[in-house]
Amino acid sequence: MQKFGFSNMSTTQALELLPIDISRFRAGNTGIPYVTTLDSGTQGPHVLIMALTHGNEVCGAHALSWLVDQGLQPRRGKVTLAFGNVDAYAAFDPDNPGASRFLDEDMNRVWGRDILDGPRQSRDLARARVLRPIVEQADLLLDIHSMQTNCPALMLCGVHAKGRTLAAALGVPPLVVSDSGHKAGPRMRDFLGFGEEESSKTALLVECGQHWKSESREMAIQTSLRFLRATGTVDPDWLASRVDAQSPTQRFVRVTEAVTITTPKFHFLDDFEGMEVIARAGTVIAMDGNQPVLTPYDDCTLVMPSRRQIVGQTAVRFGRFET
Numbered sequence: 001m002q003k004f005g006f007s008n009m010s011t012t013q014a015l016e017l018l019p020i021d022i023s024r025f026r027a028g029n030t031g032i033p034y035v036t037t038l039d040s041g042t043q044g045p046h047v048l049i050m051a052l053t054h055g056n057e058v059c060g061a062h063a064l065s066w067l068v069d070q071g072l073q074p075r076r077g078k079v080t081l082a083f084g085n086v087d088a089y090a091a092f093d094p095d096n097p098g099a100s101r102f103l104d105e106d107m108n109r110v111w112g113r114d115i116l117d118g119p120r121q122s123r124d125l126a127r128a129r130v131l132r133p134i135v136e137q138a139d140l141l142l143d144i145h146s147m148q149t150n151c152p153a154l155m156l157c158g159v160h161a162k163g164r165t166l167a168a169a170l171g172v173p174p175l176v177v178s179d180s181g182h183k184a185g186p187r188m189r190d191f192l193g194f195g196e197e198e199s200s201k202t203a204l205l206v207e208c209g210q211h212w213k214s215e216s217r218e219m220a221i222q223t224s225l226r227f228l229r230a231t232g233t234v235d236p237d238w239l240a241s242r243v244d245a246q247s248p249t250q251r252f253v254r255v256t257e258a259v260t261i262t263t264p265k266f267h268f269l270d271d272f273e274g275m276e277v278i279a280r281a282g283t284v285i286a287m288d289g290n291q292p293v294l295t296p297y298d299d300c301t302l303v304m305p306s307r308r309q310i311v312g313q314t315a316v317r318f319g320r321f322e323t
């Protein structure tokens with residue numbers, strides 16, 4: 001098994017990166033709590049950077065706070081900075097840091113009209129409904145996440161060429177994954193035009209690294225800066241003094257299928273962290289009850305194996321390196 005650029009570390013993580021006080025952003029200026037729009041007053045795209053779609057993924061909150069402290073101001077169009085599941089974030093408990101991903105349900109599995117307009121009620125869905133207008137207004141979206149495992153940072157660019165092109169324009173992170181999401185429900189990055197090939201609306205979801213590693217904050221900041229640069233909304237001189245000049249070679253992975261958990265007895269047969277390449281087709285990587293989970297082809301890449309093994313949720317995605 002080939003590991004891609006990281007060591008296999010213990011699943012016990014030091015909490016290098018903790019939640020910060022975001023109360024200064026509560027009022028915002030959009031009528032939506034914790035959502036602020038910086039408007040250049042001139043024509044241009046409406047660019048949205050979303051942090052905390054998952055409440056325990058704190059690197060995005062650090063990045064937005066840093067951008068504001070650095071005096072971010074667009075020169076074209078609008079830049080909106082949004083903190084997503086703020087109530088889950090407020091529930092962070094350092095003794096159980098993974099628990100604050102959401103309150104009642106995953107806020108990144110509700111982004112379909114049928115769900116948002118439907119009768120279901122939960123605290124996370126209520127917040128998604130409040131955020132919906134700003135997500136609908138945005139032309140370009142960067143949704144900032146982090147991961148459970150010590151997987152290298154990934155850009156999830158969706159299945160269409162427009163997402164891949166935007167990911168390439170950013171140049172980071174070095175790994176770009178095309179995938180269509182989860183059976184458990186649609187993601188913000190796939191909502192309405194973002195998920196439609198013919199729409200010019202484009203979204204990226206960045207997984208900046210492990211939730212509580214300090215490098216994840218740096219990745220969130222650098223990805224945000226490069227996203228802003230690609231949108232043309234921010235003064236190039238302001239960006240140039242802040243963007244890390246390194247440009248790693250990007251590699252692209254296409255997800256071919258997601259493994260959805262069907263029994264309560266799902267378990268992996270190894271301590272997979274993500275982006276391992278399994279050489280032989282037919283290798284058993286997990287058991288779902290009595291059913292072996294087999295890799296479908298040679299050189300199959302394991303994308304984001306989950307440590308939360310719940311029936312109906314994605315356990316792992318299979319992908320192929322394309323470049």
Ligand SMILES: [Zn+2]
Pocket residue numbers: 053054057145146
């Ligand atoms: Zn996430």
